[in-house]
Amino acid sequence: MSSLELKDLYDGFRDPDVIKGYQKLIAAEAKKLDRNVNIMEVCGGHTHTIMKYGLTQLLPENINFIHGPGCPVCIMPKERVDHAYVLAMQPDVILLTLGDMIKVPGSHGSLQDARAKGADVRYVYSPMDALKIAEENSDKKIVFFAIGFETTTPMTAALLDVVIKRGINNIFFHINHVTVPEVMKELIDSRDEHVNSYDHRIDAFIGPSHVSVISGSKIYELFSIEYHIPVVVAGFEPVDVMEAIYMMMKQFNEGRSDLEIQYKRLVTPEGNLKAQALIEHYFEKVSLFKWRGMGNVPNSGLKLRDEFAAYDAEVLFENILPYDEIDDHKLCICGDILRGFAKPQECSVFGTACKPSSPLGSCMVSSEGACAAYYKYGNLI
Amino acid sequence: MCLSIPSKVVKIDPELNIATVDTMGVQRTAGLDLMEEGSVKIGDYVLLHIGFIMNKIDEEDALESLRVYQEILEKLDEEERRVLVLEDDNCVNREAP
Ligand code: SF4
Ligand code: SF4
Numbered sequence: 001m002s003s004l005e006l007k008d009l010y011d012g013f014r015d016p017d018v019i020k021g022y023q024k025l026i027a028a029e030a031k032k033l034d035r036n037v038n039i040m041e042v043c044g045g046h047t048h049t050i051m052k053y054g055l056t057q058l059l060p061e062n063i064n065f066i067h068g069p070g071c072p073v074c075i076m077p078k079e080r081v082d083h084a085y086v087l088a089m090q091p092d093v094i095l096l097t098l099g100d101m102i103k104v105p106g107s108h109g110s111l112q113d114a115r116a117k118g119a120d121v122r123y124v125y126s127p128m129d130a131l132k133i134a135e136e137n138s139d140k141k142i143v144f145f146a147i148g149f150e151t152t153t154p155m156t157a158a159l160l161d162v163v164i165k166r167g168i169n170n171i172f173f174h175i176n177h178v179t180v181p182e183v184m185k186e187l188i189d190s191r192d193e194h195v196n197s198y199d200h201r202i203d204a205f206i207g208p209s210h211v212s213v214i215s216g217s218k219i220y221e222l223f224s225i226e227y228h229i230p231v232v233v234a235g236f237e238p239v240d241v242m243e244a245i246y247m248m249m250k251q252f253n254e255g256r257s258d259l260e261i262q263y264k265r266l267v268t269p270e271g272n273l274k275a276q277a278l279i280e281h282y283f284e285k286v287s288l289f290k291w292r293g294m295g296n297v298p299n300s301g302l303k304l305r306d307e308f309a310a311y312d313a314e315v316l317f318e319n320i321l322p323y324d325e326i327d328d329h330k331l332c333i334c335g336d337i338l339r340g341f342a343k344p345q346e347c348s349v350f351g352t353a354c355k356p357s358s359p360l361g362s363c364m365v366s367s368e369g370a371c372a373a374y375y376k377y378g379n380l381i
Numbered sequence: 382m383c384l385s386i387p388s389k390v391v392k393i394d395p396e397l398n399i400a401t402v403d404t405m406g407v408q409r410t411a412g413l414d415l416m417e418e419g420s421v422k423i424g425d426y427v428l429l430h431i432g433f434i435m436n437k438i439d440e441e442d443a444l445e446s447l448r449v450y451q452e453i454l455e456k457l458d459e460e461e462r463r464v465l466v467l468e469d470d471n472c473v474n475r476e477a478p
Contacts, residue, residue, distance in 0.1 A: 098431060126432020128412055155433050158414035213428070213436050265442045266428065272436060275415045 022242035023058045029249035030060040037063055037252060038201060038340060039245065042184060043208035044070030044368030045236045051373040053238040063245065066202060066340035067363075067370035069183055069294060072148045072176075073100045074366040077292040078326045080176050081106030084145045086320055087174065087313060088119040094137060095121045096130055097145040098152070100366050105359065107326055127159040134171050142171045143313045149208075150215045153177045153302065154275035157282045160304075160311060172313040175303050178289055180211050181219045182300035187339060188227055201340050204248045206241065207233040209263040216271025217261050228257040235263040282308060290325075292362035293334030332361035337370050344374040351375055386450050387426045387443040390434075400434060402427065405450060407463055 041047055047067045050056060056065060069075050085108050088095040095111065102111045102123055115121040120140075124130065127144060134142045146156040156177065163171045188202060207220050212233045220231040230251040234244035244262040251258060261267050282304060289301025309315045328334065331349050336342040344350050344363065354360040356372050363371035391408070392401035398413045400421060412433045413421060421427065426443035427434045 126412070128432050151435075152431060154415050154435075155412075155431050158412060158433065161414065210430075265439060266436055272415060274417050275435070278415070 018239050019053075019058070019242055022239070022246050026063070026242070026246050026249055027060050029246065029253055030062055032253050033062065033249065035062065037203040037248075038066050039063065039204045039206060039248060040066040040068050040184075040187070040202045040340065041206040041241075042068035042070060042180060043206075043210075044074065044366065045208065045210070046070070046206055046234070046241060047370055047373050048368045049236055049238055049241050051377040054377070055238060055241060058242075059245065063249075067337065067373075068187070068205075069291060069338050069362075070208075070370075071366045071368045072152070072178065073104060074362040074369045075178065075291045075293065076101070076104055076147065076176060076362075077290045078106045079290060079322070079324075081110070082108060082326075083174060083314075083321050084111055085109065085114050086322065087143050087145070087317060088114040088121045089117070090141075090317075090320070092139070093120070093141050093143055094133060095119065095143050095145055096124050096127075096133065097121070098124060098127075098147060101145065101147055104365050127155050128162070130159060130171055131162065131168070134168055138170060140170065141316075143174055144171065145174045145176065147176045149178060149180050150211045150219075150279075151213070153283065154214060154272070154278045157278040160282055160308065161278065163311065164308075171311070172316055173304060173311055174313040175283070177283070177302040178291070178300050179285075179302065180208065181222065183291060183294065183297050184220075184223065186294070186297045186300070188223075188229070190339060202229065204230040204232070204251070206244050206248075207231050209233050209235050209240075209267050212261075212263075212267040212271060214272050214275050216269050217259060217267055218269045218271070220259050224257050224259040230257045231259045233259075233261045233263055233267050235265070281305075292365075293328060293332070293338055295335065328362075329360040332363075334361040334363040334371070337363055344371040345378075347371070351378075387438050387446055388429050389443075390421060390423050390425045390427060393421070393423060400427075402429065402434075404429070405447070 041050060047070055050065055081104050084095060085106050087093050088111060097111065102121065104110055111121045130142055130144050144159065156173065160173060184205060205223060217233045223229045223231050230248050232244040232247045234240045240262060247260055247262060283302040284305050285299050286301040286303045288296040288298060290296050304312045314321065333342050333347045337344060349360060350371060354364050356364060356375060359365045363369040366372060386404050388402035388404040390400050391403050399410045400413055401408060401410050411429050415433050415435055421434060421437065426438045426440055428436045428438055
């Protein structure tokens, strides 16, 4: 997009007076609190906002951010990228995907590399674009490499719904949808192994508003009720994040651990029920899904229900898909970063062997991963 | 990049279950598959994500953010504006304004 920078766009967009107002309120609350708090922003969108506006600088020293797993693109393990690669290399397959997925390296390379070798890999703006491509290429198998959190899952379901209703027989689905509450739970439960390294490692969560537009805020109830950890579902503008932190600080001082919505404009406790029904109809949980940098997380992935196996690319191409486990790069400490034990600068290859142009781990892969954000806005810390 | 610009519904095709929406002067279509039948009307403000309407936005909120986006977009030429609007609802991770 020519010489225009993201920063120029947002400049008129945030209100410095409001941000400063919240800064004061937060400082006052922080003073009353005689301990450090660690706030995890689960989503890469929030990490981006925090780093870009240098929000850490605006906050008192006793507030520390932990950067969560956050982006469906970054968390895609090499095994799944390899699936996409192998499928794309089939001469009768057209592989479709979204977002930055095309750039994520697998063990043979990325989908971009596959394309350079002649594979037909296409980037679509909407899953529905698959319909037209399937019609124009009736001799090909169209495989939709579906990615994303709760936010994009219903769109995949809607495409399948249309495919079934119209009797289209050349669109297949490779499902990589993952769910946010399960990985949050894993981040807390895994504390036991490291109990001495960090006390009260995650004291509160900033919940991604986009997920809750679909799923409602209710999916985070568990954390406030069972784990006694406050959750505030927040929007992505700096003002939204500052307000969410203020809401959390008040909770700490009042000894509450509530589930609150900062982003009332679009998020309700129930969410979009029609979208949830679509998801429920077509998908079921898988017992383990591997997250890049985090390893296997119980119940955190979805697959098509068995009755829709005829549309499942993993079933159709079972014989050619590789199923060997691949380890993350051994120098990469993404796992520790995501769990809140380490910061990107502590990684021995940060900014040297590992850069956005040659990422080794998930945190550097997408522009919104923690390492990428520190690399890009590092001068702000 | 995700500015999440509110869009206004200008046409509805019940047959294909598709709405035509206007996002800062850029028109495109979006699926109504995630919305209850009849819940979206012409003139409503909606939030788009990867080609689908995912929710309605309160008119007052929508107008307020549109005012802000307008200021931003005035700095862009037409091609930049089109690219920006199209990119806006494409992030797989976030979409709320
Ligand atoms: S800098 Fe690279 S190798 Fe190190 S933790 Fe981050 S992503 Fe992993
Ligand atoms: S990298 Fe950024 S733009 Fe891409 S999916 Fe993740 S959050 Fe969205």
